[in-house]
Amino acid sequence: MAVELAPGVHWVGVVDWGIRRFHGHELSTHRGTTYNAYVIRDEKTVLVDTAWGPREQEFLAHLRSVVDPATIDYVVANHAEPDHSGSLPAVMRLCPRATLIVSRAGAQSIPGHYHASWNMRAVKTGDRLPLGRNALVFVEAPLLHWPDSMFTYLTGHNILMPNDAFGQHYATAGRFNDEVDTGELFAEAEKYYANILTPFSERVLKKIEELLALNLPVDMIAPSHGVIWRRDPLQIVQRYQEWAAQRPAPRAVVVYDSMWGATERMALAISAGLAEAGVDHKVFHAAVSDVNDVTVEIFRARLVLYGSPTHNGGLLSSIMPLIEHVKGLRMKNKIGAAFGSYGWSGEGPGLLEAHLRDSGIEVVRAGLRWKWQPAEDDLAAGRALGRELGALVRER
Numbered sequence: 122m123a124v125e126l127a128p129g130v131h132w133v134g135v136v137d138w139g140i141r142r143f144h145g146h147e148l149s150t151h152r153g154t155t156y157n158a159y160v161i162r163d164e165k166t167v168l169v170d171t172a173w174g175p176r177e178q179e180f181l182a183h184l185r186s187v188v189d190p191a192t193i194d195y196v197v198a199n200h201a202e203p204d205h206s207g208s209l210p211a212v213m214r215l216c217p218r219a220t221l222i223v224s225r226a227g228a229q230s231i232p233g234h235y236h237a238s239w240n241m242r243a244v245k246t247g248d249r250l251p252l253g254r255n256a257l258v259f260v261e262a263p264l265l266h267w268p269d270s271m272f273t274y275l276t277g278h279n280i281l282m283p284n285d286a287f288g289q290h291y292a293t294a295g296r297f298n299d300e301v302d303t304g305e306l307f308a309e310a311e312k313y314y315a316n317i318l319t320p321f322s323e324r325v326l327k328k329i330e331e332l333l334a335l336n337l338p339v340d341m342i343a344p345s346h347g348v349i350w351r352r353d354p355l356q357i358v359q360r361y362q363e364w365a366a367q368r369p370a371p372r373a374v375v376v377y378d379s380m381w382g383a384t385e386r387m388a389l390a391i392s393a394g395l396a397e398a399g400v401d402h403k404v405f406h407a408a409v410s411d412v413n414d415v416t417v418e419i420f421r422a423r424l425v426l427y428g429s430p431t432h433n434g435g436l437l438s439s440i441m442p443l444i445e446h447v448k449g450l451r452m453k454n455k456i457g458a459a460f461g462s463y464g465w466s467g468e469g470p471g472l473l474e475a476h477l478r479d480s481g482i483e484v485v486r487a488g489l490r491w492k493w494q495p496a497e498d499d500l501a502a503g504r505a506l507g508r509e510l511g512a513l514v515r516e517r
């Protein structure tokens with residue numbers, strides 16, 4: 122069902138309640154997602170973004186309930202990623218005279234995806250498209266989330282449509298932030314930021330400064346995923362400034378894999394030491410934990426401990442997806458250490474330390490390693506490491 126945001130402005134997107142893996146299988150979406158698209162009817166009619174191709178029919182039904190697609194004058198594609206552009210071929214077939222508005226980088230990525238000869242116009246920051254009473258203003262937002270990403274602002278109704286930025290993978294019955302559970306909403310918004318936007322944090326801060334300097338009134342922020350920020354819309358902008366600053370809390374995450382329990386016992390000993398130091402923390406067995414959920418906890422925490430036994434001269438493979446994911450996110454202001462049991466060669470902790478450093482995490486103590494199952498003095502060393510790092514994390 123289409124939903125009215127303001128007179129002449131409608132949400133015509135799709136709620137995908139069932140999706141549990143996104144970006145292929147890269148991202149868990151425990152609460153589903155939405156693909157948001159918006160229709161603006163003025164003297165000119167505009168469609169802003171579309172929906173993922175497999176949900177095209179539902180999207181077109183919502184679109185048709187508001188407007189005859191043949192009458193659309195402009196289609197704005199803020200970003201080429203297929204969750205937003207996937208229904209473009211169908212839309213452009215229905216309104217062949219429409220002009221497709223893209224960013225300058227979008228003028229490469231959209232044809233690169235669809236190889237179609239659409240009537241396309243590239244816009245840059247500050248360009249204005251008069252619609253009649255109101256107008257669209259475009260702001261290029263490279264790397265939020267791809268180099269082609271763009272924000273579209275509607276004057277008069279003061280609605281910012283920033284595509285991926287300020288979004289959440291969150292399927293809900295209500296379309297607005299004042300209609301949903303606030304705890305769930307911010308949990309999903311933070312998971313989205315931590316797992317997708319962290320590497321672009323400096324750009325996030327600069328783009329927000331640039332937007333605020335424009336002094337545009339903002340009555341709603343209508344992203345391309347999740348709910349629309351209608352009540353106190355700038356609250357999510359303020360959260361983004363906090364997240365992008367990357368000042369993690371004095372918390373810790375211990376994440377490990379274990380074959381026969383030796384490394385797990387050490388993880389629990391370190392956890393006991395952290396508790397003795399009064400540091401709140403979480404412990405995850407990597408093989409049975411969701412990579413994206415663990416990533417959020419790492420994003421929030423100042424201290425990260427990786428543990429794995431040595432296996433075939435390397436690490437247990439189930440911890441590697443998390444390590445690779447965190448490496449790509451280039452988090453800042455974190456300290457870490459490694460631990461792991463071994464039987465013969467003992468490379469595990471050294472390899473984990475290299476991964477921590479490659480992830481931009483400062484290794485502040487030499488890794489703990491011990492042969493076979495930990496003896497009482499090994500476990501005592503683990504508790505001592507937890508206390509020592511706990512004290513360090515509290516004082517920094």
Ligand code: FEO
Pocket residue numbers: 200202204205266267285345346
């Ligand atoms: Fe929601 Fe970058 O696509």
